[in-house]
Amino acid sequence: MKRLFNISGIVLKDMLTVKDSRRKKKQNSKEKEKMHPDQSMLKKMVAGIVTTTDDEIGCDECFEQLDRFVELTLAGKNASEMLTLVQDHLNRCRDCREEFEALLSIVEHMNQ
Ligand SMILES: [Zn+2]
Numbered sequence: 001m002k003r004l005f006n007i008s009g010i011v012l013k014d015m016l017t018v019k020d021s022r023r024k025k026k027q028n029s030k031e032k033e034k035m036h037p038d039q040s041m042l043k044k045m046v047a048g049i050v051t052t053t054d055d056e057i058g059c060d061e062c063f064e065q066l067d068r069f070v071e072l073t074l075a076g077k078n079a080s081e082m083l084t085l086v087q088d089h090l091n092r093c094r095d096c097r098e099e100f101e102a103l104l105s106i107v108e109h110m111n112q
Contacts, residue, residue, distance in 0.1 A: 055088075065083055066099060067103065
């Protein structure tokens with residue numbers, strides 16, 4: 001346990017050092033930033049991670065749009081293209097996928 005704590009202490013120290021150098025970098029000109037491709041690459045990576053997180057929806061949001069998704073599917077429209085975030089979540093979340101399939105079969109049954 002003590003060893004683990006020591007390691008995370010070192011990591012934390014490293015992270016703080018990175019933060020400090022970033023703060024200093026902000027004060028520098030943009031031209032100087034170009035001289036550090038690693039830094040800009042890191043920024044891009046971070047931006048990519050943030051974007052991915054923003055695009056993802058949770059189970060609640062998925063569920064809110066699920067009836068619309070089912071409606072579009074039954075209307076013969078490309079629901080997965082119109083509601084890409086719902087489709088994306090259904091691909092990743094088994095619970096919601098089962099919910100979708102259940103809802104779909106219920107509505108299909110009602111329409112018969
Ligand atoms: Zn879900």
